[in-house]
Amino acid sequence: MKKKFSLLALALASCVTALAGSPLTSQAAEIPQLGPSRIWGTMTKSGNDTIIFDNQSGESYQGDIVIHISEDTKILDAQNGFPVSPDSIQDGQTAYAYVGPAMTMSIPPQTNSPMILTEIPADYKVPDYVIVKSMEDKGAAYLLTAADGSEFTVPKDCTIIPYLTRNMVFLTDLTEGRTCLIWSDAASSAYKIVLFAQNADDGDKPADGAETVLPAYGWFEEDGRIYFRNEDGSLVKGFIQVGDQIFFLNTETGAMQTGLITIGDTTFNMFADGTFRIETD
Numbered sequence: 001m002k003k004k005f006s007l008l009a010l011a012l013a014s015c016v017t018a019l020a021g022s023p024l025t026s027q028a029a030e031i032p033q034l035g036p037s038r039i040w041g042t043m044t045k046s047g048n049d050t051i052i053f054d055n056q057s058g059e060s061y062q063g064d065i066v067i068h069i070s071e072d073t074k075i076l077d078a079q080n081g082f083p084v085s086p087d088s089i090q091d092g093q094t095a096y097a098y099v100g101p102a103m104t105m106s107i108p109p110q111t112n113s114p115m116i117l118t119e120i121p122a123d124y125k126v127p128d129y130v131i132v133k134s135m136e137d138k139g140a141a142y143l144l145t146a147a148d149g150s151e152f153t154v155p156k157d158c159t160i161i162p163y164l165t166r167n168m169v170f171l172t173d174l175t176e177g178r179t180c181l182i183w184s185d186a187a188s189s190a191y192k193i194v195l196f197a198q199n200a201d202d203g204d205k206p207a208d209g210a211e212t213v214l215p216a217y218g219w220f221e222e223d224g225r226i227y228f229r230n231e232d233g234s235l236v237k238g239f240i241q242v243g244d245q246i247f248f249l250n251t252e253t254g255a256m257q258t259g260l261i262t263i264g265d266t267t268f269n270m271f272a273d274g275t276f277r278i279e280t281d
Contacts, residue, residue: 036098036114038129039065043118044091051089051116052108053097060099061241064108067097067116074196078117078126081163081181081194094120098129103241112230114179127183127192128152135174144174144182144190152182153189160193169195225255245274 041056049069055062069075075084078096095118103109115129131147135154142154154171162169173195174180183192219228228236228249235254240247248257248270260279261268267279 036129038096038098040094040096040126042092043089043095043116045086045089048086053095053099061103061109065099065103066106066108066110067099067113068110070112073113073116075116075118076181077119078124079119079121081127083164084118089118093118096120096126109241115181125184125186127181127194130180130182132174132176132178132180134176135171142171142174151188152184153187154193155189155191158190158193160195163194163196165197225253227254227256246270246276247274 037060039053039055039057039059041054044052044054046052046066051067051069053065053067055065069086075086075089076082077084095116097113097117098115099111099113103111117126117129120126128146128150130144130150130152132144133147134145136143136145141156144152144154146152154174156171158171160169160171160173171193174193178198179196181194181196182190184190219226221227228240228247230236235249237249237251237254240249248261248268249255250257256272258270258272261270269277269279271277
């Protein structure tokens with residue numbers, strides 16, 4: 001019978017190294033169409049680059065999640081989109097965070113976050129961190145569809161500003177793959193958008209010709225193989241949880257692995273839909 005993993009059932013991470021010397025083959029699989037999950041709860045600082053996030057949203061893993069803060073993590077004021085210093089975070093402070101979609105198998109699980117929103121007044125509608133899928137001209141307004149399927153009406157006089165640059169930006173810059181924060185009313189009609197730089201040439205990093213722009217954070221395909229890249233550019237290897245699914249990425253190459261995986265005395269049959277079956281004699 002095919003089953004789904006539970007984090008509490010995973011004592012696997014410590015055993016993954018047993019696979020390092022074994023040749024692994026990968027069956028064909030489609031790239032999972034998943035993005036970061038939005039969670040809310042309270043934060044507790046744990047070192048200079050780590051936050052313990054008590055997730056109370058009902059999304060993703062419930063309870064404590066360890067969020068590692070990197071140079072790519074944006075911690076912003078939810079009211080104006082301005083940066084918030086990690087040093088100013090108070091233990092117990094309420095925040096919204098976009099996490100994953102991959103988490104380690106530890107307890108508590110660990111992950112990265114591209115966006116944390118804090119400084120939230122009571123009953124305030126927090127903006128949405130959006131990856132644009134499409135932007136359609138509907139005459140009086142645009143219809144913006146996000147990668148997660150959510151939709152926003154964007155009036156043609158909606159305010160749009162760039163994040164921390166003086167570049168001129170326009171609503172027509174909201175093309176597929178761009179990321180932004182959208183402030184909207186209860187009917188999902190946008191009234192303010194902050195557009196983030198797309199890559200090194202857009203001003204996020206110095207365009208000195210010496211840097212290589214890596215494939216986007218998350219799932220990507222290369223030479224017919226599927227991989228998952230962290231925000232720091234490293235490849236995820238071993239078991240990862242993506243939403244309520246579990247995938248195995250080759251411990252040497254990082255390529256998605258399906259089929260039979262033997263760890264210790266247990267053989268797992270991994271499927272491309274994020275489920276597995278334990279093989280018994």
